Amino acid sequence: MRQPKEVLTTGEVAKICNVAPRTVSKWFDSGKLRGYRIPGSKDRRIPLDQLIRFMKAHSIPLDGLDTGQVRVLIAERDTDLGAALTTVLEKNPGFEVTLVRSAFEAGARSEAEGPQVMLVDVSIPGFNGRETVRSIRNIPSLRECALIAMVDRSGDVSAEGLRQQGFDDVLEKPFDSAAMMTAIDARLGSATAAGD
Structure with missing residues (x-):
């Protein structure tokens, strides 16, 4: 079984959740979707486990996500x-x-x-x-x-x-x-x- 990515970009999260990247940025900035910023840049990264938690909490189907499970x-x-x-x-x-x-x-x-x-x-x-x-x-x-x-x-x-x-x-x-x-x-x- 292929191992899934452990950390995702806002663009990857947007594709999985079927929303615009800006929407993911808003979720991140408001604290609803937990992650971190790359030091020295404004780029955001979202750990896979945090994305799964967020998707379940907001009833977003997990079918767009390969969790490896x-x-x-x-x-x-x-x-x-x-x-x-x-x-x-x-x-x-x-x-x-x-x-x-x-x-x-x-x-x-x-x-x-x-x-x-x-x-x-x-x-x-x-x-x-x-x-x-x-x-x-x-x-x-x-x-x-x-x-x-x-x-x-x-x-x-x-x-x-x-x-x-x-x-x-x-x-x-x-x-x-x-x-x-x-x-x-x-x-x-x-x-x-x-x-x-």
């Missing part, structure tokens, strides 16, 4: 499980995680954020497996997104049925963090190999 969207209605999955992934600095609790929010955030991996609780109200897969695959930036279903082992939805609907993998609840990481790594490995 794997973007993961978790759609899980169980608050405790969603928080636990997020914590496990965020312990690894290679992951940027977004947690949502509804099918509607999953659709809206996936299009805005362009995740590379989606973990989807198939018991979310309003969820339709085949429709979810079709919708995601119809968005050009999400065609290569790894779709991993999460299903209750005791439920009436089969893992094989979800794979036939187009999910790349299925995790049966309860599962441990190692199983989740293995599923994510396997999907990312196959996506990388397909792109080579």
Whole structure:
């Protein structure tokens, strides 16, 4: 995976945020966007971590930004499980995680954020497996997104049925963090190999 730039110019930030360079300068000068000036010049530099903080705080989509991290969207209605999955992934600095609790929010955030991996609780109200897969695959930036279903082992939805609907993998609840990481790594490995 290519390493992203750690420090950006105002022009680079403007392109990422889809605004004029002067707007970035105003954000910087007002203290909203933190950074520093090059000694002996008026040029401004913005560290990548400060740009990400600013973009998240102001709901600016991160899809224009290559952070070098794997973007993961978790759609899980169980608050405790969603928080636990997020914590496990965020312990690894290679992951940027977004947690949502509804099918509607999953659709809206996936299009805005362009995740590379989606973990989807198939018991979310309003969820339709085949429709979810079709919708995601119809968005050009999400065609290569790894779709991993999460299903209750005791439920009436089969893992094989979800794979036939187009999910790349299925995790049966309860599962441990190692199983989740293995599923994510396997999907990312196959996506990388397909792109080579």
